[in-house]
Amino acid sequence: MIELRLALQYLPLGCFYGFLYTALPVLLRAGGAESAAVGLLGLLALPTGIAFLWAPLVDRGARAPAAAAARHRRWMIVTQVLAAAALALVAAIDPTAAAGLDRRVYLTVLVLLFVISILFATKEVAANALLREMAADAPGLMARANGLRAAALFLGTWIGSGVLTTWYDDIGWRDAFLITAVLGILMLPAMIGLGARDGRGRGRADAEAAGGAESLDGAFAALGHMLRHAGGRRRMAGLSIVAVPLALPVAMFPVFLADAGLTMARIGLVLGGGGTIASLAAAWAGGWLAGRLGAARVLVALVVLQVAALAAWTGFALAAARGLVIDGGALAALGVLQLSVYAGFTVVLNILAMERARPAHAGTDIAVLRGSFYLTATAAHMAGGWIADPLGWLAYFGLTTLVFALVLPLLRLADPAAIRPPSARPADPAAAD
Missing domain, CATH: 1.20.1250.20 (MFS general substrate transporter like domains)
Known part of the structure; x- marks a missing residue:
């Protein structure tokens, strides 16, 4: 089921933001963070709103639909792998481990979380473009996939804000972020072949792609x-x-x-x-x-x-x-x-x-x-x-x-x-x- 495979890519994103905005402010406050420091977490939502600034880089490539789908799929895979690696780094750096909040460690974590937000926003740009491309050959797919996509996002949010937050005293900082990283890795197999067309479609697309890729100036x-x-x-x-x-x-x-x-x-x-x-x-x-x-x-x-x-x-x-x-x-x-x-x-x-x-x-x-x-x-x-x-x-x-x-x-x-x-x-x- 294509729409379900695409929707699953939003589970780790929802889990990340669910934990980020539910548990993290409480943990930082308990660690002695001032309100201004906790408020900086609001900046992590910014990449979703400004992703259009680098979206042309994600779109730029072969003009043919099948080639474009393959390119968007690669962007999704690469950004998810990088996000999982960055989450593993965050798992190893706990700013709340000491008696008081270590500001330098906290700023390091904040920068890493901002990078993860950029990666997830970029993955979402690629996923949206891939869905738009696939919907051209499948009427009704766009609506069904968007419904499942949002449902998966809410489910992931519940995992982060409900499950990980509730179990935090048992699992701790490291495992909470490692679980989020592993969840993203587990979604990678669902991307294999996503958006690929049959042999006839790919052959036509390859012929169309022979004209070359769009220039960087044209993309922007x-x-x-x-x-x-x-x-x-x-x-x-x-x-x-x-x-x-x-x-x-x-x-x-x-x-x-x-x-x-x-x-x-x-x-x-x-x-x-x-x-x-x-x-x-x-x-x-x-x-x-x-x-x-x-x-x-x-x-x-x-x-x-x-x-x-x-x-x-x-x-x-x-x-x-x-x-x-x-x-x-x-x-x-x-x-x-x-x-x-x-x-x-x-x-x-x-x-x-x-x-x-x-x-x-x-x-x-x-x-x-x-x-x-x-x-x-x-x-x-x-x-x-x-x-x-x-x-x-x-x-x-x-x-x-x-x-x-x-x-x-x-x-x-x-x-x-x-x-x-x-x-x-x-x-x-x-x-x-």
Whole structure:
């Protein structure tokens, strides 16, 4: 099953980030790290947002589809092997081993973790491009693979944030990172032959490739395509429009749960238990529905569902402001729903980015579109922490609800193709430019 083999490549990535953002801040704090030092971990998410800067290097090569697939597969294998080696180095350098945090050791570990983040971001560029290339010969593969991809990512996150974190006292620093490294190595056999075509297809591709590879200048010229053309700018604007109101509730609803009186154990069940299971199911369902109905229709349904969820958050905030008792079970259920909706959005938005990428520069185009979403979402996530306290929960969720209610009209103005069924779009993704 091709889509499952591709999805498995996201398990080590999810495991890495799950452990990184759940256990590592606690371990560093316990080791005496200041808040500013712990906050530096946020920089490790940056490579995902700026991977478009080096994506042309991943795309550059033979122009033929089969040759391009082989090149992207090699990038995936090399980056995974290098990431596993770097994880083994991190396993040997524990900045929390001494009585107090050794800053020089910590900075060394931080640099290695940043390198690993770059490697995983590069692997993701290659994987996205490979999927886009394979989907040209298999209608429906893109939607199914994106659903399984997101599900594997959430499963890996649960392994890192749940299993490794829970067992940390027994396994320790070294084994936690070695397990992550081994998990990546175990996924390598699934890459063998991934994206390869039959003999007839390869022969045709080899003939097409005889014209030579794309120049380095030509590859990087593709980087500015989205900005130079109106269609590209509309696509980036559309993703940014969705990113802002989507990131605001996800950023702060766990804090609201704590303020509303839920215990840490119950919040942990919401985020790492029911939320993870629901996100896995929502990711798979999002890909399946997008394959049946089209990503645009699913996006519209998710926007409506998100507005309903935000209205519920606003209702709970209003009850809290009036001093009413809030049912903890209802709050926990809403938190699980919020995570599920977010999982659905990640799948559908990735499908839309892939559908509208040019096949010859898929890795670059997808990285630019995803970068516009993740950088905007990161900025909105940070802004949420600044404005929640001054506004108060009622105003925070109320304004976010109003903003999200405007998402569909704004998308219709900025990027109408995002909510237009595939049959109504140009057959060539570049035709919209």
